[in-house]
Amino acid sequence: xxxxILSGLASILSPGPLIGISVGxxxxxxxxxxxxxxxxxxxxxxxxxxxxxxxxxxxxxxxGIYKAGIFGGSISAILLNTPGAPPAVCTAMExxxxxxxxKAGKALNTALSASVFGDVFSNLLLIFVAAPLSIITLKAxxxxxFAIIVLALTVVGSISGPSIIKGIICAGVGIWVSTIxxxxxxxxxxxxxxxxxxxxxxxxxxxxxxxxxxxEVLRQVGGIYKEKKNSRLALSGNKADNRFxxxxxxxxxxxxxxxxxxxxxxxxxxxxxxxxxAFMAYSEAQRSSKKPEKFGKGAVDGLAAPEAANNATTGAAxxxxxTLGIPGDDVTAILMGAFMIQGITPGPTIFYxxxxxxxxxxxxxxxxxxxxxxxxxxxxxxxxxxxxxPKHLIFSCVTVFCFVGAYSINxxxxxxxxxxxxxxxxxxxxxxxxxAGAFIIGFxxxxxxxxxxxQAMVISNGSFSIFxxxxxxxxxxxxxxxxxxxxxxxxxxxxxxxxxxx
Amino acid sequence: MKQMKQAVKILMIxxxxxxxxxxxxxxxxxxxxxxxxxLIVCYSPGGDADLTARVWADFAEKELGQPVVVVNKTGGGxxxxxxxxxxxxxxxxxxxxxxxxxxxxxxxxxxxxxxxxSFEYISRIMIGxxxxxxxxxxxWNTLADFVKDAKAKPNTLxxxxxxxxxxxxxxxxxxxxxxDVDLKHVEHQGSAPAVTSLLGKHTNISFVFPQNYIPQVKxxxxxxxxxxxxxxxxxxxxxxxxxxxxxxxxxxxxxxAPKGTPKEVIDKIAATTKVLVKNPQFIKALENIxxxxxxxxxxxWTDAVNQQYKxxxxxxxxxxxxxx
Numbered sequence: 082x083x084x085x086i087l088s089g090l091a092s093i094l095s096p097g098p099l100i101g102i103s104v105g106x107x108x109x110x111x112x113x114x115x116x117x118x119x120x121x122x123x124x125x126x127x128x129x130x131x132x133x134x135x136x137x138x139x140x141x142x143x144x145g146i147y148k149a150g151i152f153g154g155s156i157s158a159i160l161l162n163t164p165g166a167p168p169a170v171c172t173a174m175e176x177x178x179x180x181x182x183x184k185a186g187k188a189l190n191t192a193l194s195a196s197v198f199g200d201v202f203s204n205l206l207l208i209f210v211a212a213p214l215s216i217i218t219l220k221a222x223x224x225x226x227f228a229i230i231v232l233a234l235t236v237v238g239s240i241s242g243p244s245i246i247k248g249i250i251c252a253g254v255g256i257w258v259s260t261i262x263x264x265x266x267x268x269x270x271x272x273x274x275x276x277x278x279x280x281x282x283x284x285x286x287x288x289x290x291x292x293x294x295x296x297e298v299l300r301q302v303g304g305i306y307k308e309k310k311n312s313r314l315a316l317s318g319n320k321a322d323n324r325f326x327x328x329x330x331x332x333x334x335x336x337x338x339x340x341x342x343x344x345x346x347x348x349x350x351x352x353x354x355x356x357x358x359a360f361m362a363y364s365e366a367q368r369s370s371k372k373p374e375k376f377g378k379g380a381v382d383g384l385a386a387p388e389a390a391n392n393a394t395t396g397a398a399x400x401x402x403x404t405l406g407i408p409g410d411d412v413t414a415i416l417m418g419a420f421m422i423q424g425i426t427p428g429p430t431i432f433y434x435x436x437x438x439x440x441x442x443x444x445x446x447x448x449x450x451x452x453x454x455x456x457x458x459x460x461x462x463x464x465x466x467x468x469x470x471p472k473h474l475i476f477s478c479v480t481v482f483c484f485v486g487a488y489s490i491n492x493x494x495x496x497x498x499x500x501x502x503x504x505x506x507x508x509x510x511x512x513x514x515x516x517a518g519a520f521i522i523g524f525x526x527x528x529x530x531x532x533x534x535x536q537a538m539v540i541s542n543g544s545f546s547i548f549x550x551x552x553x554x555x556x557x558x559x560x561x562x563x564x565x566x567x568x569x570x571x572x573x574x575x576x577x578x579x580x581x582x583x
Numbered sequence: 584m585k586q587m588k589q590a591v592k593i594l595m596i597x598x599x600x601x602x603x604x605x606x607x608x609x610x611x612x613x614x615x616x617x618x619x620x621x622l623i624v625c626y627s628p629g630g631d632a633d634l635t636a637r638v639w640a641d642f643a644e645k646e647l648g649q650p651v652v653v654v655n656k657t658g659g660g661x662x663x664x665x666x667x668x669x670x671x672x673x674x675x676x677x678x679x680x681x682x683x684x685x686x687x688x689x690x691x692x693x694x695x696x697x698x699x700x701s702f703e704y705i706s707r708i709m710i711g712x713x714x715x716x717x718x719x720x721x722x723w724n725t726l727a728d729f730v731k732d733a734k735a736k737p738n739t740l741x742x743x744x745x746x747x748x749x750x751x752x753x754x755x756x757x758x759x760x761x762x763d764v765d766l767k768h769v770e771h772q773g774s775a776p777a778v779t780s781l782l783g784k785h786t787n788i789s790f791v792f793p794q795n796y797i798p799q800v801k802x803x804x805x806x807x808x809x810x811x812x813x814x815x816x817x818x819x820x821x822x823x824x825x826x827x828x829x830x831x832x833x834x835x836x837x838x839x840a841p842k843g844t845p846k847e848v849i850d851k852i853a854a855t856t857k858v859l860v861k862n863p864q865f866i867k868a869l870e871n872i873x874x875x876x877x878x879x880x881x882x883x884w885t886d887a888v889n890q891q892y893k894x895x896x897x898x899x900x901x902x903x904x905x906x907x
Contacts (some may be wrong), residue, residue: 125628125655219783223769263659263693263876266770268748268904270693277696281663351779352772386721406798407779411627414775418629421794423636424871428798491656491663532772539769540741 089440092137093448098441101138102448105145106456112146113153114464116163116479117486118293119286120150124415136438141445143419146334147412148395148449151355152196152457155388159188160468163294163479165366165486167285167356167525170293170518171240171363171387178379183315185468189461191381192388195327195337197454199389201533202341203348203396204446207403214397215404218349223536224547226350228557232532233347233357234522236364238568239376241516245572248519251510255523256530258283278495285524287487287496291503292510292517294483298405298476299508305472316465325381333385336366340386344393349400351409355391356525360518363388368567372573396446403427403439615675615848619650623671623679625664627657631711631794634872635836635904636680636707639708639856642865646855651678658704660746661685662695669697675848678705681839683750687892691899693791694906697890703844704885706856707837709874711792713751714820715808718784720816727811729788733764742766743777743786748836748904750895755790757830757898758823783901792834794873831891835877837884853880 092098105127113121125144131139151168158164159176172192179188206214221229234252241248261272262282271277317323340362347358366377366386376383399416401407406428408414420427425435432439468475487500507517541547548554622640626632633655640651656664661684668679681702690698715726723729733740744752747770759766766788771777774791781789782804799805800817807820813834814820823832838852859865860878869876879887899905 085866128628129653132637132641219779222780222783222785263662263689263748265660265746265772268660268692268746270906273694277666277694280666280695282691284658300773349778401779405779405782407775407782408629414627415629418634421872422634422868424867426794426798426873429802429804430798491658492654493656493663493667528772532770536769536780536785538773541769 082501085436086440089437090444092437092441093141093444097135097138098141098445099448101134101142102145102445102452103180103456105142106149106449106452109146109149109151110156110457110460111545113150113157113165115482115486116157116161116165117290117483118145119166119486120153121412121415122486122489123150124412128415128425131419132422136425137364137421137445139423139439140416140419140442140451143416144395144442144446145449145452147416148392149453151391151395152193152388152453155192155196156189156464157479159192159384160185160464161475161479163297164443165290165294167289167521168359168387168391170356170521171359172516173293174240174363174377174382175380175384178377179381179384180193180468182322182379183317184322185316185381185465187321187325187329187381188379188384189464190323190325190379190458191329191333191384193454193457193461194330195333195340195385195388196392197450198337199341199344199391199393199439200395200450200453202338202389203393204443204450206345206398207396207399207446208443210503211400211404214349217352218401219405220553221292222351223533223540224551224554225557227530227533227537228548228554228561229347229350229353230357230526230533230565232557232561233353233361233526234530235564235568236360237516237519237522238565238572239364239367240360240518240522242377242514244514247513247515251516251519252523254334255520255525257523258520259524259527260327260531275578281495281497283524284487284490284491284496287499288503288524289521290483290487291500292521294479295500295504296507296511296517298480298483299504300477300511301472316469329381333382336370336382336386337389339369340389341393344390345397347390348394348397348409351407352529354398354410355394355526356521359387359391360522362386364564366465368564368571373571374578376469399446403431404429412452444559538582603665605765615845615851616647616649618650618676620647620675622651622653623668623677623678624653624655624658625657625661625668625680625685626655628655631792631872631874632680632682632836635709635869635874637836638865638868638872639680639859642859642862642868643852643855646858647770647851660689660748662689662693666696668839669701672843673703673843673845675840675844675852677841678852679839679841681833681888682836683891683895684748686839687888687895688748688750688753688899692904692906699888701842702839703842703849703881704888705836705840705849705881706853707877707879707884707887708856708860709836709869710776710877711794711811711834711836711874712814713754713790713792713811713832713834714796714800714817715788715790715810716778716781716796716805717788717808718781719786719804719806720784724806726821729808730762730764734765737765738767740766740788741786742768743780743789743793744761744768744770745774745777745789746770746772749791751792753895753898754830754832756902757894758828758832760898761830769889778805790905792873793826797873813898831894836874849881 113120154166155171155172158169158173162177176188178473237252343362344358347353402413408417624636644651665685671677776793860876
């Protein structure tokens, strides 16, 4: 057994798997970094390719895309303020202000270091404690999941900008919009207003691109028109401004560890995914930061937190898939398909039936981290150069990619309408300081919350006591209360200092 | 350097030329198919429908001489993709991987713009031998034990449903009617979460496709109480028919096309599929995804689909979930 584990780990060091991973990382970075096009798209496109190569090449390649894609989303979030995917929303909130100060290099390096940190952390968890962790995962029933979502929803308080009421409105509307269409659990059709196109519901990706990327394009266009000049991205000449320094590392370390825990925990729970993890880590970082007033203006710990957390979900998401044969999100579902088509069924038996392969893949996961760090770092100069191009060029390309991305998800024209409508909504939300992030949180968490609530109600015969008589839900509900109180206190303090300044 | 560039250029031109030439024979033949075929799947990549489609596409393109591209159009529990396929041009270049849920149930429980007769049912490719499962620590070893218990305490035992309007749940509803038991339905979004909740002991039984139960049964986490049809792989597990319950407890998937697709196309696809299901490599590929190859042709399959549609209508009316 030990011999097989070691030879499995070593098998990743042959040219085939290494090339596979490198190709995966490059593809993931490019797809992730282009606003509007996401890593999962690359995975779906390259999935059929894996049928023809050994699983030891194909699967690590897909993993490379997965991990690099999640990081890649931060590149455009930081440089252009256009997060192409929901997990990068908080990254843009802290990374773009840094870029505006000329510290793009620092922002990118911080994001990369935090991502790789979170990634390694969750991979080690997967390799060493997958089995016990998967048992904990199973314990999370409807009541537990309901309470976790309550906690996750409190992040609306941290990201909703100056007015908390507006943030709550946005999250509420987001939850409502998520109910449009056929409910996949109850089969009921809701809020389609006689439009058959709405039966399928609002697609997440076109909506997100519309809300997050198009308004930035419109804002930039407006800015250029007003200023009548062609402003380009400025870079600071100071070396420390372009690096993730040792001091930054020490300052961010507690945040990164905490965020990696949050990411790994939420990643291991089927059905939650990277976005809630990024949001929760950001909120927690803000709550416990030594300089909470810097948040929203380019705080390095605020940037490191969501990055560590969203990459930490990637290793952990593999835990239920490999140990139980349960895919937790869309990416792991595709990965599981890649396993099955090769004749390997993920599940409890995979560890002794395919020891060599599994440990080869584990080796591949760690290799992914190493290569992600190296390859992404090599590309930074290029990305920064690209982002210094004249803005009319950049944002024309961004617009094109937004439309291409929205269309290619389902090849549906209705998704293009979704993109345009939410682009306009997003522009006005931005203008009147309604938070698009809060809306997206509501949209993503709403259905999970509703399902958990429904299930809990069936089990408890409609009694709410199910949420208060079990230990785990109670702990999470108390944490949610603590979170609400501390957010309220931070807000009051901020208001007071603002008032004092005037 | 210059020579190098020139060499690359020549190589490129040769490649393009070879590519064009190799397309020639395909273009010369006037018969269907003359261009790539789209195969619409209304569920996301990696699921059983998607994998079935990809296996079929992979083998069929060798027989048909044209690429078959699997296109996933997801949303609304399969309704979005099915709507698209039903309204596509019936020229044989848009095919559809049909399964019971979106094709037979959704038109009755939701306001869809298609119905069962919006499709030509060309050939069934595979069946899934669905099974009733319970946690390994559950007190029941057979479905009979479970029924006894369920009758003793009506409306208390929990059924992990993969979704209220899925074929699996309607089959269970039908079984509950004829077995005279009453279960509480905890609805999940798909079979994987339903199995998860069973493994976590949040629910008592479930009814799922083979790819969801085989790995769990193999590892001993879950036991099989009954099957859609008897299986050599699980000797001793009775089928519903053997236990005296009538009805359809086997899932299926097959190739359909929009209504009005020419007969020439239907014949060609049916003939191709008929050959495929005997190909040992195809059988092996389907077994990898825990499906069983099972071919029936256009007439027979259309009858079977229509019959099942009527059977499901009875269950849907009984439950009162028909869309007005």
